[in-house]
Each structure stands twice: as structure tokens, then as C-alpha cells.
Amino acid sequence: MRAAVLGTGAWGTTFACVLADAGCEVALWGRSAAVCEQITTEHRNTAYLPGIELPAAITASTDASVALAGADLVVIAIPSQSARATLERLRTLMPAGCVAVSLMKGVELSTDQRMSQVVAEALGLPADRVAVVSGPNLAREIAERQPTATVVASTSEETAQLVARACSSAAFRPYTNTDVVGVELCGAVKNVIAVAVGIAQGRGLGYNTRATIITRGLVEITRLGLALGADAETFPGLAGMGDLMATCASPLSRNHSLGVRIGQGMTLDEAIAATGGTAEGVKSSRSVLELAESVGVEMPITAAVVGVLHEGLPVADLAPLLLARPRKAEGV
Numbered sequence: 001m002r003a004a005v006l007g008t009g010a011w012g013t014t015f016a017c018v019l020a021d022a023g024c025e026v027a028l029w030g031r032s033a034a035v036c037e038q039i040t041t042e043h044r045n046t047a048y049l050p051g052i053e054l055p056a057a058i059t060a061s062t063d064a065s066v067a068l069a070g071a072d073l074v075v076i077a078i079p080s081q082s083a084r085a086t087l088e089r090l091r092t093l094m095p096a097g098c099v100a101v102s103l104m105k106g107v108e109l110s111t112d113q114r115m116s117q118v119v120a121e122a123l124g125l126p127a128d129r130v131a132v133v134s135g136p137n138l139a140r141e142i143a144e145r146q147p148t149a150t151v152v153a154s155t156s157e158e159t160a161q162l163v164a165r166a167c168s169s170a171a172f173r174p175y176t177n178t179d180v181v182g183v184e185l186c187g188a189v190k191n192v193i194a195v196a197v198g199i200a201q202g203r204g205l206g207y208n209t210r211a212t213i214i215t216r217g218l219v220e221i222t223r224l225g226l227a228l229g230a231d232a233e234t235f236p237g238l239a240g241m242g243d244l245m246a247t248c249a250s251p252l253s254r255n256h257s258l259g260v261r262i263g264q265g266m267t268l269d270e271a272i273a274a275t276g277g278t279a280e281g282v283k284s285s286r287s288v289l290e291l292a293e294s295v296g297v298e299m300p301i302t303a304a305v306v307g308v309l310h311e312g313l314p315v316a317d318l319a320p321l322l323l324a325r326p327r328k329a330e331g332v
Contacts, residue, residue, distance in 0.1 A: 005027070006075065030060060072166075147172075153183040196305050
């Protein structure tokens with residue numbers, strides 16, 4: 001199977017390795033000529049995955065028509081808020097009959113659409129030819145071939161199985177799911193919760209607080225998902241609790257690391273610069289909150305993060321807002 005990966009950042013390059021390890025022919029597309037040249041000739045991407053040797057079969061190009069030529073799978077690993085504009089420009093280059101695979105985790109500002117919806121609209125594809133990949137998938141650990149599992153979701157079981165076969169290897173185990181709504185919401189909202197956990201850690205708060213935020217964060221994710229028609233079984237699984245735990249606990253998580261820096265006193269701009277890469281939770285926090293408000297779902301942790309990141313709320317005022325809901329039974 002031939003796969004094209006749009007995006008030469010850490011996750012795009014890592015997933016290219018996963019596909020190559022599973023036996024796919026893989027071509028990456030990126031904007032940096034230097035990065036693409038290094039991937040093709042030196043089998044490295046020192047800008048985003050220093051110290052990792054890439055499979056020799058992977059190539060990269062700044063010419064999208066070269067990378068996309070003959071692709072059965074088009075894997076998308078670009079920043080979520082610029083995805084629509086980028087994909088609309090590439091629409092005419094998409095091979096007939098290809099399946100699009102979103103690795104993006106976010107909710108689009110202005111439309112509040114999930115990434116699979118953005119991909120389908122921008123590329124003119126039916127929903128059954130779009131899949132999403134989400135789970136406890138920290139790029140660096142996967143690039144090092146540490147064992148991990150993930151979820152491949154599509155409204156079409158056949159499409160989900162196709163993508164799962166394309167990325168299955170000894171170290172990477174995909175499970176399939178048809179609950180695209182639930183899987184994508186887990187991936188988007190866990191970034192926001194990870195920022196909250198990072199802020200708490202940066203403020204010097206302990207494990208009780210962090211465990212509380214993670215647990216109640218999962219409640220927020222579940223509540224929003226159920227209101228939008230997701231399957232309740234998705235949330236305690238790999239895409240839900242699994243991804244939430246990894247993102248909230250690991251220093252490899254950009255969202256968690258950014259939160260820590262803000263908790264330590266950096267401004268948002270300073271934290272973004274120090275963290276490097278894209279912390280999707282920064283922008284998605286607002287669109288997630290808008291989506292929740294549109295369906296009448298309370299998300300106090302998400303609202304508190306939006307307050308700190310975008311509305312001038314002092315970091316010292318964050319903690320009381322994290323648990324701002326009225327006192328009631330836990331399961332309510």
C-alpha cells in the first residue's frame with residue numbers, strides 16, 4: 001500500500017515510520033526543503049525527532065503532487081486550525097479513491113467542527129472515506145518503537161480496518177471503532193485538560209489536585225461526547241482515559257509542558273515559544289467551550305483554561321474554578 005503523509009513534524013514523521021514498519025511505501029510532504037532533503041537523503045528529521053533513524057524507504061518532498069501521486073492513504077498531520085485552508089489547496093491533487101486519515105486533534109475555530117468534518121468538506125470526500133487515529137500516542141515513544149496501542153475510527157468499518165492493516169506492526173497495535181464523534185472529542189478535549197494539569201503542576205499543586213483534574217476532566221469529555229451522540233464505551237478506553245493519562249502526565253506532551261510554564265509565571269506567548277511545536281489545546285480550548293455551550297454542557301475545567309489563556313484570568317484564580325460545579329453525587 002502507498003501512503004502520503006502531509007506534515008513533517010514530530011507526529012507526521014513518526015506515523016510515517018509506523019506505516020513504513022507495517023510495510024507501506026511512504027512519501028512525506030512538508031514546507032521545509034531542508035527537512036525534506038534530510039529525511040530523504042539522511043533518513044533523519046533532527047528538527048522534530050532528533051536521534052531517531054527513519055526507515056530508508058521513506059521519502060519527503062515539498063512538491064505535494066509528488067508525495068500524493070498514487071497514494072491509497074493520505075494521512076494528515078498538520079496544525080488543526082490551518083488544516084482547512086491547506087487541504088482546500090491540495091484538493092485537486094488527491095488520488096481518486098484514496099482514504100483520508102486525520103491525525104489531528106482539535107475543534108476548528110469559527111465552525112466548531114471536528115477534524116474529520118473539516119477533512120471531508122475541504123477534500124470533498126464522503127464520511128466513509130475518512131478515518132481518524134487517536135490514543136495514547138506520544139510521538140517520541142512511538143518513534144523509539146516502544147509498544148503502544150491506538151484507535152482507528154471511521155463511520156465505515158471497512159475503512160477503519162483498511163487503515164488498521166496499514167499501520168499495524170509489532171510495536172503499534174490499532175483497534176477499530178465506528179464512534180468517530182467520541183474518539184475525536186477525546187483527542188481534542190484531553191489537550192485542554194492537559195493544559196489545566198500542567199498549570200496546576202507549575203503552581204506547585206500536588207498529585208491529589210492533578211488526579212482530580214484528570215478524573216473530572218474525563219467527566220467533562222464524556223458529558224460533551226454523550227450530548228453529541230457519542231458511544232459511552234469510548235471514554236474509558238484508549239482514545240479517552242488512555243490518551244488523557246498519557247497527555248496529562250508526560251513531559252513529552254506539549255500541552256502539559258505549556259501549562260507548566262504558564263503555571264510558573266510565563267505569559268502565553270512566552271510559553272508557546274519555550275514549548276516549541278503546536279500545543280493544540282491553546283486554540284481548541286475556545287472552540288471546545290463554544291461547542292459545549294451550544295449543546296448546554298457545563299465544562300468548568302475547560303472554561304477555566306480559556307479564562308487563563310485568553311481572557312486575562314490570573315493563574316492564581318484558576319484552582320477554585322476547576323471544581324466550580326454545585327456539590328452533588330459523583331455520577332451526576
